[in-house]
Amino acid sequence: MHRELSIDASQVALGDDSTLTLTLSTDPQGKTLLESLSPRGSVSLKFDHLADNRAAQTHEFPFVIDNDVLKLSVGPEPSDGLFLFGKLAVVSKKVPLADKQSVELVWDIRTWDAAGTLTIAGAVTGGGDVTKRAGRDVIINPSIFDFGPLKLRVQEQEEQPPVRVTMQEAKREETFDQTLWGLIRRRTLNFSRYRGFIDRVLCTQDGKEGKQARDYAQARQLPFSRAASYTMLKYATEFFMMQEAGLAIDDEMDIQGGNLNLQRPNRLGNTDELRRIGGPAFSLGALRDNYLEQLENEEGKVLPYFKLIREKLSEVPLKDPKDLIGGDDICYGILKSKLQSPPLIELIWSYWHEEGGLVQTMNALSLRFQNVRRPGPGPDPLANLAIDPLRPLGNVIWGYIEDERNRLTMNRRNLEYQYEYGFGLIGRGVQPIAVAENRAFFLRGFHNLLRACIEFYQQANFTTVIPDGFPILNHLREVHLTLAEGAHNQYGDLPWTARGEMLTQQWILARPEVREFLGGRIMVPYTEPWMDRVDNMKSLQGWNPTNITHFHDLGAFGEQLLLSIRYGSWNSLTVGATNAANWAHYWREEIQRYIHAYKAVTGIDLATDLGDIRQNLPDNEERYLQPSQLIERQVAIQQGQLRRNRQLNGQLAPRQPLMPPQPRRMVE
Incomplete structure (x- = not known):
């Protein structure tokens, strides 16, 4: 049987700890450890300080083998007491031996107390023949397998190394909201x-x-x-x-x-x-x-x-x-x-999904199901698509079309968008109906709040600065009051109905029958299965080419942010800057993702510093324009880039006839 004693470091300082390892192994063609060791034995460790005249310090660790498991225990303390270290603790108390050719026994040496050079050696007693005497196992001619020695140097403590100082974010004060x-x-x-x-x-x-x-x-x-x-x-x-x-x-x-x-x-x-x-x-x-x-x-x-x-x-x-x-x-x-138990639903979710093309995609699918050609010049992109893949879903689509008389119209949703948030839709199917109320200052207040949050985060990133939450509190109060003004008339009922109708549309579009009918980009990592159908429909119809994922982020994150502002008691005298600072910390991920998605959809970066001298006043005012106006301008820019790319590639590829730009919305 082979023995090898090792230690994790051959040189340590006073007060340090060490790990001592004894490896027991046998030849691969020879006996296993279970056959080489007797049912009972012991492992002894001898620590000898070379500069001390006292006898070596020996520690005994008896072991027994029970059910193919070696169980190591601690023997009596040495008579001369511990002086080299504080404690010698057994780590490997139970070691399985079944079919093992090699195992490790591990000890922890804690707190070296004596400086100098010492040797560590030892022996394993546990071989030989075993016989029964008076009902007990007795070892006859036990074998002794010695191991070591190895040298270890314990040095005096070195000078205290430089202390590493790190600065962390200041601890936040908890608030109940x-x-x-x-x-x-x-x-x-x-x-x-x-x-x-x-x-x-x-x-x-x-x-x-x-x-x-x-x-x-x-x-x-x-x-x-x-x-x-x-x-x-x-x-x-x-x-x-x-x-x-x-x-x-x-x-x-x-x-x-x-x-x-x-x-x-x-x-x-x-x-x-x-x-x-x-x-x-x-x-x-x-x-x-x-x-x-x-x-x-x-x-x-x-x-x-x-x-x-x-x-x-x-x-x-x-x-x-x-x-x-x-x-x-x-x-x-x-x-x-x-x-x-007020419903946690905001109409802004429906607005951004409608801008993204969810409702228009379902309308186009319904018209094709009824054999209605797309209005306007040019060929119908859905004319040559076989409707047969939708046959298993036919009864659901039939009921959806029949229930059109009971669904909200685009104009009713558009009027409520203006009533609650002050912005609406633009398109051929939108009727120019005069509104009684328009929350015109919501967009300015909300975007100013998002910009204040960006300044707050920039200060919070420097651990030497404790950012002030009072500017955010002022903006939160402003937006809270504006949202409360729009919480009348159809509030609650229309957002609830619109969400239910759009959830139904999402489920229908997420069905595999619609994927077979419209196709889609399988490798694009959409978070929800209906998204690729909408993007593919927009590509077929020549609508807004921006990915639906950005519109979904605007709807989902915008809803959570507005709910936390609407239902919070921000106008109360007991709510202060600490609450506002906690709000900014809590919603940091949603705010930053909303700002990024808004830039991807409209081309406007809400995080830009208003005080930047490189920004002209008209450019700053663009962040307060209607999102639908910005989207229409962004679509025109993207369509122009696509046309220029086709013209540049005309010499390398057959030129395709350009389709005239189509309205972003279909007539309901």
Whole structure:
């Protein structure tokens, strides 16, 4: 049997630790270690200080082999006591030997206490014949396998090396509204969860929530025939939104049956949340206990913002949903769920997806399904595409077209865009309807807030600076008041309806039948399966060539940012610069990605410093123009570049006839 003793360093300083390793091995053609060692034995380690006259210090470590495992234990302390080091600890207490030709026994030597040169050697006792005497294993003529010695030098402590100094971000002061932001991130609608839910309802028909949704849909019927599949899709979408889109701050929403989201909010404390808030992980209980405020007359807990609204309407009674059906007084009151569980939906999500071409793609598909030619000169890009791949999806598309009379029109959505955010759509199908209210200053306030956040981040990147959150607080108050002014009339109802219709469109476009019909770029890493269908349709029709991913980012991140501003109590006297600074830290990733996506879509960089002398005043004012105007200008620039590229490549490739530019929107 071969023995080899080694140490991690042959030269150490006083107070350092070392690791000692003994390798036991046998020849590959010879016996295994299990055959070479007896069931009982010991390992001895001898430490001899060359400059000390005392005897060498010996440590014994008995071992037994039980069930092919070598178990190493600590023997009695040396009689002369420890003086070379503080402790000798066994690391390899259990070592499997089955079919092993080589194993390692490891010890930790902690805190060398004596300077000088010493040797380390030892021996393994554990070979020979084993016999039974009085029911016990006894070794006859035990074998002794010695190993070592090796030399080790322990030096005096060197001079203290230079201390490395690092500067870290200043510790943030926690605020209670951070839990609201965590809840918003987890409760905004997610297409992946929606698609999985609809597939379980329509395709696999399994799961408890799928059965509940089918029961809900079967109790409702559309007023036209041969649309059972679409009816199920429409009302299952409505059922999903009722379960997933609410703020969900009631105790009963903690149970798994009351929430289709398989991960409950109070179980989602993770490293990402710790990085965002710089403190404890997200807790739904902390939100209820510390941030929500109790209404009078024990009416329940609500967000501080909604408590202010409730106090203004204190004479109006609260109603439960059961009061609307079969109740005696159903004509006047406020739904309790509107106060306690407002829907986490913003219409800006629908706006950016409509600008990206989601609705137009579905309209073009519906017109081709009805054998309608694209209006305008030139050939129809969809004329030669066979409609047969859509046959398995035919009943759903038939019901979708029949239900057009019950869907929102583009003009109704456009009027609400202007009412809530002050910007709208541009296109041939948009009617020039005079609006009663227009939130004209929302875009200026929101973009100024994003620019203030960029300055805040630039200061936060220098650890010698503690950035001031007060400028951000002023902008948050301004945007909060502007959003509150638009929270009337159709607010809540129209965004809810528009989101449900667009989720349905996304699910239809995500079906493999539509991919077979329209095609798509498989290698492009789209985050959701409906995106490549939209981009391919835009390419066929000559619409906006900007990737749909940027529009999706604007919608998703813009929705979360506006929800945190709308439902936060930013105009309260108790909310200060610390809350605003925490808001900027928490939403840093969403803000920076929104700014990048806005530049990709409109060509305007919101992060540009307004004080830069290289920027002219007209260029600075462009960041406050209508997004639809900027998109139209950007499309014209991109189309011009494409035409120039075709002209430059005309000598190398056959020149294709140029199609006249088409309107970005189709007539509904």
